[in-house]
Amino acid sequence: MASSYHVAVGSFEGPFDLLLQLIARHKLDIYEVALAQITDDYLTVVAEMGQLNLEVATDFLVVAATLLELKAARLLPDEDEPELDELTLEARDLLYARLLDYRTFKQAGQALGDRLRALAGYVPRAVPLEPHLARLRPPVKLPVTPAGLAEVAARVLAAGPEPGVDLSHLQPVWMTVEEAAVVVVEGLVRAGGRATFDQLTAGCRHRVELVACFLALLELYRLAQVDVEQRENFDTLTVTTAEGADPTRGDWAQAAFAALQSSTDADRGRSRVTAGG
Amino acid sequence: MAEPAGRGPELDPQLRKALEAILLVVEEPVAASTLAQVLEVATDEVEAALRALRAEYVDDGRGFVLREVAGGWRLYTDPGAAAYVERFVVHGRSGRLSQAALETLAIVAYKQPITRTQVSEIRGVDADGAIRSLLARGLVEEVGREASPGQPVLYGTTGLFLESMGLADLGQLAPLPDSTSRPLPPEPPPGGYKAARRRLDAPAPGGGDGPDGADDVT
Amino acid sequence: MAEPAGRGPELDPQLRKALEAILLVVEEPVAASTLAQVLEVATDEVEAALRALRAEYVDDGRGFVLREVAGGWRLYTDPGAAAYVERFVVHGRSGRLSQAALETLAIVAYKQPITRTQVSEIRGVDADGAIRSLLARGLVEEVGREASPGQPVLYGTTGLFLESMGLADLGQLAPLPDSTSRPLPPEPPPGGYKAARRRLDAPAPGGGDGPDGADDVT
Numbered sequence: 001m002a003s004s005y006h007v008a009v010g011s012f013e014g015p016f017d018l019l020l021q022l023i024a025r026h027k028l029d030i031y032e033v034a035l036a037q038i039t040d041d042y043l044t045v046v047a048e049m050g051q052l053n054l055e056v057a058t059d060f061l062v063v064a065a066t067l068l069e070l071k072a073a074r075l076l077p078d079e080d081e082p083e084l085d086e087l088t089l090e091a092r093d094l095l096y097a098r099l100l101d102y103r104t105f106k107q108a109g110q111a112l113g114d115r116l117r118a119l120a121g122y123v124p125r126a127v128p129l130e131p132h133l134a135r136l137r138p139p140v141k142l143p144v145t146p147a148g149l150a151e152v153a154a155r156v157l158a159a160g161p162e163p164g165v166d167l168s169h170l171q172p173v174w175m176t177v178e179e180a181a182v183v184v185v186e187g188l189v190r191a192g193g194r195a196t197f198d199q200l201t202a203g204c205r206h207r208v209e210l211v212a213c214f215l216a217l218l219e220l221y222r223l224a225q226v227d228v229e230q231r232e233n234f235d236t237l238t239v240t241t242a243e244g245a246d247p248t249r250g251d252w253a254q255a256a257f258a259a260l261q262s263s264t265d266a267d268r269g270r271s272r273v274t275a276g277g
Numbered sequence: 278m279a280e281p282a283g284r285g286p287e288l289d290p291q292l293r294k295a296l297e298a299i300l301l302v303v304e305e306p307v308a309a310s311t312l313a314q315v316l317e318v319a320t321d322e323v324e325a326a327l328r329a330l331r332a333e334y335v336d337d338g339r340g341f342v343l344r345e346v347a348g349g350w351r352l353y354t355d356p357g358a359a360a361y362v363e364r365f366v367v368h369g370r371s372g373r374l375s376q377a378a379l380e381t382l383a384i385v386a387y388k389q390p391i392t393r394t395q396v397s398e399i400r401g402v403d404a405d406g407a408i409r410s411l412l413a414r415g416l417v418e419e420v421g422r423e424a425s426p427g428q429p430v431l432y433g434t435t436g437l438f439l440e441s442m443g444l445a446d447l448g449q450l451a452p453l454p455d456s457t458s459r460p461l462p463p464e465p466p467p468g469g470y471k472a473a474r475r476r477l478d479a480p481a482p483g484g485g486d487g488p489d490g491a492d493d494v495t
Numbered sequence: 496m497a498e499p500a501g502r503g504p505e506l507d508p509q510l511r512k513a514l515e516a517i518l519l520v521v522e523e524p525v526a527a528s529t530l531a532q533v534l535e536v537a538t539d540e541v542e543a544a545l546r547a548l549r550a551e552y553v554d555d556g557r558g559f560v561l562r563e564v565a566g567g568w569r570l571y572t573d574p575g576a577a578a579y580v581e582r583f584v585v586h587g588r589s590g591r592l593s594q595a596a597l598e599t600l601a602i603v604a605y606k607q608p609i610t611r612t613q614v615s616e617i618r619g620v621d622a623d624g625a626i627r628s629l630l631a632r633g634l635v636e637e638v639g640r641e642a643s644p645g646q647p648v649l650y651g652t653t654g655l656f657l658e659s660m661g662l663a664d665l666g667q668l669a670p671l672p673d674s675t676s677r678p679l680p681p682e683p684p685p686g687g688y689k690a691a692r693r694r695l696d697a698p699a700p701g702g703g704d705g706p707d708g709a710d711d712v713t
Contacts, residue, residue, distance in 0.1 A: 013376055013377050013380060014401035015401045016400070016401040098398075098399075101399055102399060102400065104454060105380055105383045105400075106380050106383075108387060109380040109383035111451060112379055112382055112383050113379045115442055115443070116374070119441065119442070120359070121354070121356025121362075122344065122353035122354065123354040123359075123362050123366055123516075123519075123520050124352070124353050124440070125300075125301065125303075125353070125519050125520060126304060127520070127522050128627060128631050130571060130572065133584050136584045137631075137632070138585065139655075139659070140592060140632045140633075140659065141659075142592065142634075142659045143592060144597065146660055146662060146667070146668060146669040147669045149597075149600070149601050149604060149669065150601075150668065150669035150671050152597060153605045154671045154672045156598045156618065157605070157606075157617060290556050293557075293558065294556055294558040294575060295558060295579040295580075297573075298559060298572040298573055298576030299580055300558070301558065301571075302572060302583065302584065304628075311583075312583075314586070315579060315582050315583045315586060338508050338511070338512055339511075339512065340513060340517070341516060354519050354520060355512060358512050358515075361513045361517055361533055362517060362520055364517075364533050365517050365520055365521055365525070365533075410620070413595065413598065413620045414595075415594060415595045435594075
């Protein structure tokens with residue numbers, strides 16, 4: 001299923017590069033695109049990264065969260081309040097500004113690369129001095145102390161070469177969004193149907209896992225499997241099973257899993273259609 | 278800039294000989310002022326001679342050219358002979374740079390001095406590998422430390438960068454396209470962000486009296 | 496040996512250009528037969544061209560000369576300009592090490608004996624230039640050959656290196672900083688979710704794994 005997707009994992013340099021490629025694939029102008037339009041595609045690629053055991057880097061998820069929020073705002077019914085939520089708009093503007101910034105430097109990098117290639121024909125003379133001249137050279141002054149040399153050595157030895165493809169963020173995956181959904185659902189069942197986000201994610205040991213759990217929570221909310229309560233911005237998030245569900249029985253968890261599953265399947269189906277057309 | 282073919286008058290044979298001999302041993306572009314000092318000749322005169330020499334090589338169709346880059350002068354092969362030269366230069370000078378490295382190089386070039394973290398923020402991903410590669414190739418270098426907590430290393434481009442790019446100095450870098458001058462695109466929110474937020478803010482529907490079993494979880 | 500001044504007829508401009516470009520970059524004298532092979536020209540013709548070029552440089556009073564030594568041809572500075580070249584070498588940049596050379600020196604110091612290829616692998620880019628520069632400055636030297644196919648040269652640091660660093664012997668090299676100061680590897684995932692995932696993937700929800708089943712997870 002992933003093979004129908006044109007944006008292959010590893011062929012982009014980061015979340016912004018991925019966004020640019022998705023925008024290009026939809027033949028959209030970067031100045032016209034509503035970022036929410038490419039949310040599904042973006043999430044599909046990020047999910048594939050997870051399946052390929054690439055680390056879903058924090059930044060991919062941060063961008064994913066912003067996209068999800070934009071998309072959620074578009075899907076919700078229009079009520080009498082036409083104003084835009086300031087925070088959401090701000091997140092959008094920030095994301096968009098970063099995307100443009102990245103695009104600028106990506107293009108500048110390509111220009112530098114073109115120039116390097118164009119000038120590659122000029123090879124400088126770099127030949128060792130004739131022996132009688134080499135002897136005249138003043139003795140070298142080493143610019144480091146022994147401790148400094150050790151630092152240089154440690155840095156260089158620890159680093160290793162740059163990988164051919166940029167997989168510098170290649171690390172074992174911590175948790176995919178799917179897995180995080182399980183953590184959230186089961187945590188909620190164990191808690192009897194109501195828990196704070198902090199309680200649900202108490203087992204998370206890394207920020208990436210927290211982000212994954214948050215995305216999972218958003219997805220469950222979108223699928224109407226949970227309700228989320230927050231007194232005010234940045235206040236504690238309290239999660240409850242959706243209205244009417246009885247968390248003490250297994251049915252609710254199974255229903256939630258089924259909803260997640262069909263949502264994932266639907267996303268993949270959509271992606272296939274998009275990629276094909 | 279380049280003198281016309283007339284080579285004789287301003288190119289003193291002794292000066293030319295000395296310049297050519299020194300240019301044969303330089304390991305990086307050498308400033309006209311350095312040459313002037315060593316040769317005990319006015320810098321103007323040296324510069325005029327170098328320009329005449331550059332023109333002479335071109336006119337004579339030599340296999341080498343004299344270029345003024347990175348604040349100095351150095352001999353290079355003529356690109357017209359590149360096909361043959363490649364056979365003798367075992368390793369291309371810097372091989373091909375990855376896209377990541379090129380992006381990073383562009384960021385460092387235009388934003389220097391800049392920290393690793395700042396580069397990563399612009400790229401959206403970690404830049405360590407790319408910076409390491411550029412350091413190893415001598416295209417960027419540490420140029421200091423930022424006066425902020427942790428004193429992160431600041432990076433800048435090197436003379437080799439200018440040389441590879443055929444630039445006399447950083448001022449010759451092509452200007453960046455100004456991306457911020459364009460207006461932001463609309464992000465049409467059919468549902469309204471406010472509405473979305475309000476639903477989030479609404480008190481939890483039902484089930485609010487969840488059992489206190491929550492304590493068992495942690 | 497040297498041809499008389501007549502330069503025109505036997506020196507094809509294209510051949511001259513190619514020869515000059517190659518001669519500019521070769522580090523060792525290059526045999527006429529090698530040049531003939533690369534240029535796909537008869538060796539006789541190449542030899543004639545090289546001799547003509549040699550004569551031309553002399554006639555034109557250039558700062559470099561073409562010499563046939565050790566079975567090959569190479570460019571050298573003209574002895575007539577020796578005084579200037581020597582002054583340049585002495586007063587030139589006092590042998591400051593490039594960052595690339597310093598990194599290579601650090602690798603050789605801590606990993607010696609080590610081959611050129613191994614250094615390149617660690618640095619991620621070709622190390623030839625850096626090693627050449629360190630050899631030329633007497634900081635590293637050949638210390639043997641590896642007992643492996645091709646018997647690559649092994650490099651180590653020199654007495655001059657120790658002296659420059661103010662060390663009595665290699666045992667006094669500062670220990671490498673603990674690598675734990677580098678970012679920690681990622682933490683393992685929290686226990687339980689893998690098992691839970693397996694349950695999610697399990698075919699039919701038997702219905703029995705209600706609240707009681709959940710207790711097992713923690």
